[in-house]
Amino acid sequence: MSGNGHRPARLGICVFPGINTDHDTWHAVATFAGAEPVWLWHKDTDLRGVDAVIIPGGFSYGDYLRCGAIARFSPIMASIADFAAGGGLVMGICNGFQILTEAHLLPGALIRNIGLKFVCRYVDLRVENAGTPFTQAAEPGDVLRIVVKHNEGNYRVDPRTLSRMRANGQVVLRYCAPDGTEAGARTGATIGGSSPNGALDDIAGVCNEEFNVFGMMPHPENSVEAGLAGGVDGRVFFRSIIDRVRDSAVAR
Amino acid sequence: MDVRVYITPKKGILDPQGVAIERSLPALGFDGVTDVRVGKFIELQVAVPNDTPAGDTRGEVDEMCRKLLANPIIEDYTFTIDDA
Numbered sequence: 307m308s309g310n311g312h313r314p315a316r317l318g319i320c321v322f323p324g325i326n327t328d329h330d331t332w333h334a335v336a337t338f339a340g341a342e343p344v345w346l347w348h349k350d351t352d353l354r355g356v357d358a359v360i361i362p363g364g365f366s367y368g369d370y371l372r373c374g375a376i377a378r379f380s381p382i383m384a385s386i387a388d389f390a391a392g393g394g395l396v397m398g399i400c401n402g403f404q405i406l407t408e409a410h411l412l413p414g415a416l417i418r419n420i421g422l423k424f425v426c427r428y429v430d431l432r433v434e435n436a437g438t439p440f441t442q443a444a445e446p447g448d449v450l451r452i453v454v455k456h457n458e459g460n461y462r463v464d465p466r467t468l469s470r471m472r473a474n475g476q477v478v479l480r481y482c483a484p485d486g487t488e489a490g491a492r493t494g495a496t497i498g499g500s501s502p503n504g505a506l507d508d509i510a511g512v513c514n515e516e517f518n519v520f521g522m523m524p525h526p527e528n529s530v531e532a533g534l535a536g537g538v539d540g541r542v543f544f545r546s547i548i549d550r551v552r553d554s555a556v557a558r
Numbered sequence: 559m560d561v562r563v564y565i566t567p568k569k570g571i572l573d574p575q576g577v578a579i580e581r582s583l584p585a586l587g588f589d590g591v592t593d594v595r596v597g598k599f600i601e602l603q604v605a606v607p608n609d610t611p612a613g614d615t616r617g618e619v620d621e622m623c624r625k626l627l628a629n630p631i632i633e634d635y636t637f638t639i640d641d642a
Contacts, residue, residue: 372629379626408629415632417567418574462571462632504574 314342315551317544318356320386322348322377325364325401327527334527334544335360341548348380357551359386363400363455363525373416373458374404383409395439395547396519400456403511403521411519412512413471414463419456420504426455429502429524431510432482435475438513439550440520443542449486450479450539452529454502459523461505461512471512479511479522559604561619563637565628566597600627604639615639 317335321328335343344356353359366377377383383405390396390411398406406412419425433441433448444450463471471477481501482488488500488508501508503523511522526540567573575596583591602622606615619637628635 371626375626375629407631415629417572417632420572420574422574422578460572460574464631504572 312340312552312555314340315358315548316342316344316354316356317547317551318344318346318353318359320346320348320359320361320382320402322364322366322380322405324366324368325362327363327399327525330525331360331362331399331527334530334540337530337541338544338548340552341544346382348377348382351381351385353382353385353389357555358395358397358547359389361386361396361398361402361405362527363402366401366405369401369458372404372408373401374406374408377401377405378408387411390514390519393516393518395550397440397543397547398519398521399525399527400454400459400523403523404458406519406521412514412521413467413476414461414509414512416458416523417460417462418458419460419502424455424457425459425502427453427502429454429510430482430484430486430500431479431524432486433478434480435478435513437475438478438517438520438546440513440543440546441478443545443549447486448542449482449484450529450542451484451537452524452526452540453536454524456503456523459503459505461503461507461509461523463506468507472507474515476513476515476517477507477509478513478520479524480508481505481510482508559606559615560640561602561604561637562640563600563602563619563623563627563635564597565600565623565633565635566595568632568634571632597633612639 332343431450433444436444436446513520526543529536529540576594580594623635
């Protein structure tokens with residue numbers, strides 16, 4: 307039990323073959339007193355009573371065909387889709403984001419980085435919507451510094467969907483300069499600036515229309531401990547989910 | 559059946575590989591090349607009973623493309639089916 311008397315939030319961490327940040331994500335969740343990480347296995351269909359699901363990053367099925375295209379058909383994904391349809395919180399990080407777009411649980415797709423290179427570096431992210439279950443512990447306009455490490459992080463979506471997403475506040479995170487400027491300034495046609503991958507509208511993270519499914523390319527699980535390289539800017543996402551789970555438990 | 563699937567980036571979707579190739583060709587003296595798009599070519603052998611209507615096979619291959627082989631959000635596809 308956590309110190310505040312509530313039972314800990316059970317956060318499921320879904321493992322596919324080729325995923326490689328599953329243990330980082332487990333560790334990140336375990337740094338929160340009010341949370342308990344729970345393994346979910348791709349061949350299972352049982353979500354083990356978790357309160358939220360996190361699909362971590364890596365290279366599921368070797369990124370064969372398209373990133374996330376094969377993982378999307380794993381047995382656990384049908385259960386995760388049902389869970390999401392019932393309002394359950396689902397977060398995808400990096401390859402997890404790619405899997406969620408392939409599964410059509412999130413709009414758009416992630417294609418090759420515009421520079422054709424694997425990018426591994428810190429990025430600055432501006433929180434565009436701090437009202438989601440995944441960012442509610444942040445303030446709008448907060449600038450977070452965490453890492454990206456990907457080859458296919460170039461977010462693409464058709465113009466009509468993009469304008470609807472913007473109007474709805476589904477563009478949750480944008481790459482930006484360290485002072486928070488520049489976000490959304492580029493069209494994705496140039497290399498450099500704050501976007502590491504040429505993503506349309508500098509998009510780094512999006513929600514579905516119902517705001518219970520969220521995907522982001524950067525890796526918050528690598529920025530959860532003060533005193534270590536990486537900083538603590540990733541904590542806000544886990545904090546948000548844990549708070550939301552606790553609040554909805556209280557509401558019930 | 560001998561199935562050949564051709565997958566290309568959807569029109570209007572940026573193709574970083576195509577852009578890189580398009581920029582490289584003039585350096586080799588090949589001028590006037592535009593609209594380079596890099597896609598995928600997938601060969602499949604599909605077993606179908608002799609009395610299967612051609613339309614059914616086409617429908618099945620189309621479903622394979624929509625569900626797995628291509629991502630219709632970013633890719634277009636075409637395919638051919640020949641008696642192997």
